[in-house]
Amino acid sequence: MTNQELADLIFPNITKTIADYELEYPARNLPEGAKVVRFAPSPTGFMHIGNMMSATINYVLARSSKGVFFLRNEDTDQARTVEGAVDFIHHILNYYGIMADEYEYNGEIIGNYGPYIQSERMEIYHAFIKHLITIGRAYPCFLTSEELEEIREYQAKSKKRIGIYGRYAKYRYTSNEELAKKIQNGEKYVIRFRSEGDFNKKFVFEDLTQGKIEFPENDIDVPIMKSENKLPTYHFAHVVDDHLMHTTHVVRGNEWMSSVPLHYELFKAFNFKMPKYIHTSLILKKDEETGAIRKISKRKDPEALMFYYEEKGYPVLAVIDAVLTIANSNYEEWRTNNPDKPFYEFPFSPKKMSPSGALFDLDKLNNISKNYLSKMSASELYENYLAWAKKYDSHVYELISRYKDDTIAFLNIEREIKKPRKDYENYSTIFSKSWYMYDEAWSKDLTYEFAKITAKEEILKVMTSYLKIYDEADSQDIWFQKIKELASSMNYASDMKDYKEHPDNYKGDIADFTTIMRVVLTTLKMTPNLYDIMQILGKERMQKRLEIFEESY
Numbered sequence: 001m002t003n004q005e006l007a008d009l010i011f012p013n014i015t016k017t018i019a020d021y022e023l024e025y026p027a028r029n030l031p032e033g034a035k036v037v038r039f040a041p042s043p044t045g046f047m048h049i050g051n052m053m054s055a056t057i058n059y060v061l062a063r064s065s066k067g068v069f070f071l072r073n074e075d076t077d078q079a080r081t082v083e084g085a086v087d088f089i090h091h092i093l094n095y096y097g098i099m100a101d102e103y104e105y106n107g108e109i110i111g112n113y114g115p116y117i118q119s120e121r122m123e124i125y126h127a128f129i130k131h132l133i134t135i136g137r138a139y140p141c142f143l144t145s146e147e148l149e150e151i152r153e154y155q156a157k158s159k160k161r162i163g164i165y166g167r168y169a170k171y172r173y174t175s176n177e178e179l180a181k182k183i184q185n186g187e188k189y190v191i192r193f194r195s196e197g198d199f200n201k202k203f204v205f206e207d208l209t210q211g212k213i214e215f216p217e218n219d220i221d222v223p224i225m226k227s228e229n230k231l232p233t234y235h236f237a238h239v240v241d242d243h244l245m246h247t248t249h250v251v252r253g254n255e256w257m258s259s260v261p262l263h264y265e266l267f268k269a270f271n272f273k274m275p276k277y278i279h280t281s282l283i284l285k286k287d288e289e290t291g292a293i294r295k296i297s298k299r300k301d302p303e304a305l306m307f308y309y310e311e312k313g314y315p316v317l318a319v320i321d322a323v324l325t326i327a328n329s330n331y332e333e334w335r336t337n338n339p340d341k342p343f344y345e346f347p348f349s350p351k352k353m354s355p356s357g358a359l360f361d362l363d364k365l366n367n368i369s370k371n372y373l374s375k376m377s378a379s380e381l382y383e384n385y386l387a388w389a390k391k392y393d394s395h396v397y398e399l400i401s402r403y404k405d406d407t408i409a410f411l412n413i414e415r416e417i418k419k420p421r422k423d424y425e426n427y428s429t430i431f432s433k434s435w436y437m438y439d440e441a442w443s444k445d446l447t448y449e450f451a452k453i454t455a456k457e458e459i460l461k462v463m464t465s466y467l468k469i470y471d472e473a474d475s476q477d478i479w480f481q482k483i484k485e486l487a488s489s490m491n492y493a494s495d496m497k498d499y500k501e502h503p504d505n506y507k508g509d510i511a512d513f514t515t516i517m518r519v520v521l522t523t524l525k526m527t528p529n530l531y532d533i534m535q536i537l538g539k540e541r542m543q544k545r546l547e548i549f550e551e552s553y
Ligand code: GLU
Pocket: 039, 040, 041, 042, 074, 238, 250, 251, 252, 253, 256
């Protein structure tokens, strides 16, 4: 029985050949140097920060080279598919503005190189497998799971390499007649690649990040088609898809590095050109408890999954900057020198990626984010804050919608200046730093942060006298002048030199005096500019706060 006859027996309905597919998916018509890249997540979990790094790097590579970025849904592991994972991927790419040029979603295919969902490419994979069987480079294998387990145990015990290779690959030596008989008997099988590699021989592979690496050749007969659903394995789909879709650069997690010898041999078996590879760094973090540097964990670290950043309300560009900062060692410098350039103009260099891992740190993200939020106009910040609250905090949403003008006015304090305040790391922290502006958030059990002056009587006296002279129409200069005069008349020093020399002559200094007012009005001793806060509150509400103080302190 010929290989061709065996191949026809296994795939009787497959009539198209590799040549047919090559015609169907011709080379892309792109300018010189354009990169064709893809983001190819498996929907076996929700998008995590490692995926985000791959997606962002891909986007940057495509945009900066006038190339193509496509999204491929690698859903061949159907048993582990997680409901909602695909929707979440599309959501995240949209949300962060790193959408693919070609993709397939909700039944719609955008792009000429689809389908972009692997489970819909069955016929293509089968044609390519059929070809390998015909040329003697693939065969059906009937090893049962018990037999496989036995082999594995034996190999482990006798310290041999694990895998189906050489004499363990029993069915590579079986005649086509016998293989055909088993198939006709309905026995279960996978299709395995027939490796021709020699583990004792080496080849050199050049990873764009890690440089030249020497690997032993692959000699394992890996499965390329699974038995239950006839879907290909990752390795096989990678070779077929990235060939037909004309991928020039594969950006993928470092965990795939050890599969390079196999992929190298698979591409060679088809005589296909191998794409270039950028194996991205593992994402590391400093463990909060032990201080040790370890892999970021989806189980332990909430920031590992992309839900986190949206829920906390980090601005999109801050997250992208944080990701690119750990992806490329010169991104931070580039960003400092080009604060207004879009991130995708960054000349990403795989060589500037740390092969030993990328240390992700939330403090860094917080700093980047504070900076972005400080540069937004108050109304832009308000709109983003409102949109965040609408989704994640109905109480805050209700308050800030009702008091839109006051909220914007508060957010605007010390904003449109050379060195704006950097109070907020994300939208979810704004309310905890502005709650006191909303009367509804005041209750009877507040903690007043008074400092030097704590006696209720004195505080009441200061505030009552002050409210008598407070005039909303005063400019900030006049406002302060009046405070100073009142302070002096109540025996608080406004001349700091004299106060330092004779502290006992005074109840306190001018700062102690304003602290009294600030704490009565906000409960806090540190807030944005008090003049602006008073302007927003207005005299009547200030009066009310004094009453609350009187009742509750
Ligand atoms: N589906 C693979 C994964 O999610 C993709 C690896 C690749 O990009 O080739 O890990």
